[in-house]
Amino acid sequence: MDNFEHTSVLLDETISLLNPVSGGVYCDATLGGGGHAEKILEMSNPDGRLIGIDRDLEAVEAATKRLAKFGDRVSIFHGRFSQLEEILEKAGVKELNGLLVDLGVSSHQLDIASRGFSFMNAGPLDMRMDTSAGETAREMLAGMSEDELADIIYRYGEERMSRRIARSIKKMEFDGSLNTTLDLAVAVRRVIGHKKPGKSDPATKTFQAIRIAVNKEMEELETLLDLLPVPLAIGGNVVVITFHSLEDRLVKQKFEKLVKPCTCPQGMPVCNCPEPVAAYNSRRSVRVSSAEKLLNRRSRSSRVRAIRRVL
Ligand SMILES: C[S@@+](CC[C@H](N)C(=O)[O-])C[C@H]1O[C@@H](n2cnc3c(N)ncnc32)[C@H](O)[C@@H]1O
Known part of the structure; x- marks a missing residue:
């Protein structure tokens, strides 16, 4: 490497x-x-x-x-x-x-799109630190109810808009448009809006929460x-x-x-x-x-x- x-x-x-x-x-x-x-x-x-x-x-x-x-x-x-x-x-x-x-x-994990941690570049919904074991983000999201997802986003992302973001993610999953990390970022931006100059990307907290849950950090x-x-x-x-x-x-x-x-x-x-x-x-x-x-x-x-x- x-x-x-x-x-x-x-x-x-x-x-x-x-x-x-x-x-x-x-x-x-x-x-x-x-x-x-x-x-x-x-x-x-x-x-x-x-x-x-x-x-x-x-x-x-x-x-x-x-x-x-x-x-x-x-x-x-x-x-x-x-x-x-x-x-x-x-x-x-x-x-x-x-x-x-x-x-x-x-x-390295954040920057390499294929690892699936990045909301800047399209990658698979993976987010596993160990790609040889455990559920990917996509598998975890598919196995969760909207309420469970909202709880994860609230607890691990300390995100106030967790309920609405979880609904937006589940809606995109249901209509088949949640395929990449960029799609996940879109689901968040639909609720919070776009990045403002000098501020963190609105997807930061949701990505952090899902990553923490996937890796049981x-x-x-x-x-x-x-x-x-x-x-x-x-x-x-x-x-x-x-x-x-x-x-x-x-x-x-x-x-x-x-x-x-x-x-x-x-x-x-x-x-x-x-x-x-x-x-x-x-x-x-x-x-x-x-x-x-x-x-x-x-x-x-x-x-x-x-x-x-x-x-
Ligand atoms: C911030 S980086 C460490 C950077 C390192 N200190 C350096 O100077 O290059 C965190 C690393 O911890 C690993 N990691 C996170 N949780 C872990 C765990 N539960 N067990 C083992 N490795 C873990 C990640 O895969 C990642 O490579």
């Missing part, structure tokens, strides 16, 4: 939170083009190890090529990060010194976060980059639980609650800088949160 385009977001901020060092074992659970992974390997020179995971075969291929220069310090797996435990077992790794998760889709994230603090070693960092408020809220809530598990009412004579197992290594989320936003528009909504295992 020679034409894999993706600019890593929040690169310096992420690496400083992850703090890779020689001898450490790190997992990049969302390899993409391998940009963050390459930096982790450089920083953990000469003998840090990296386990890379991606559910997209094109990303696996591109990252394998880019990281080949690091030889046997790298092990790459095609799979979902919800399968982390089993992937680490295959790699013979018991504990990690750092785990990185850079959520969402790569620019929130379930994937929840399963991964539920594993924590295992498989981190004491002192190990988890760093998560999010792109929308739904993901960020979930990460924030799960981190809060690890940082403050004790809920005893004050004045209890003996507290048997467990100690916090994690501490923040950045108290607040770190947002993308204005300079990075200017250079890479797709980074504009990104932010990174991190915690460190202390017990």
Whole structure:
């Protein structure tokens, strides 16, 4: 895969939170083009190890090529990060010194029309990150009622016009005119109108919602976060980059639980609650800088949160 385009977001901020060092074992659970992974390997020179995971075969291929220069310090797996435990077992790794998760889709997935994520170019209604498994967007839409679709658009797209958009999509599906990603964008524009200068495309939220549902993105994230603090070693960092408020809220809530598990009412004579197992290594989320936003528009909504295992 020679034409894999993706600019890593929040690169310096992420690496400083992850703090890779020689001898450490790190997992990049969302390899993409391998940009963050390459930096982790450089920083953990000469003998840090990296386990890379991606559910997209094109990303696996591109990252394998880019990281080949690091030889046997790298092990790459095609799979979902919800399968982390089993992937680490295959790699013979018991504990990690750092785990990185850079959520969402790569620019490659968005830009290649045939992947079916783009509302700018006509492509099949696919939207699967892993084209070897699961239902395509078209199959998912066909199996859903109008109400179920409206709920998905509302929940995952935070789109106020979800009911009317779902009706418009179902109408086009019924009359046989919903065949490509551009048709899906037309169904949304019929309700919201056309893009206004300086604003996001009106189809953005609906495409995001359908993509999240097709790839079961929130379930994937929840399963991964539920594993924590295992498989981190004491002192190990988890760093998560999010792109929308739904993901960020979930990460924030799960981190809060690890940082403050004790809920005893004050004045209890003996507290048997467990100690916090994690501490923040950045108290607040770190947002993308204005300079990075200017250079890479797709980074504009990104932010990174991190915690460190202390017990
Ligand atoms: C934003 S890109 C990562 C870019 C990467 N950090 C870089 O610097 O090139 C997100 C990647 O995560 C992958 N991905 C998303 N959800 C996943 C999951 N549940 N399991 C494994 N990979 C996933 C996508 O296929 C995509 O390649």
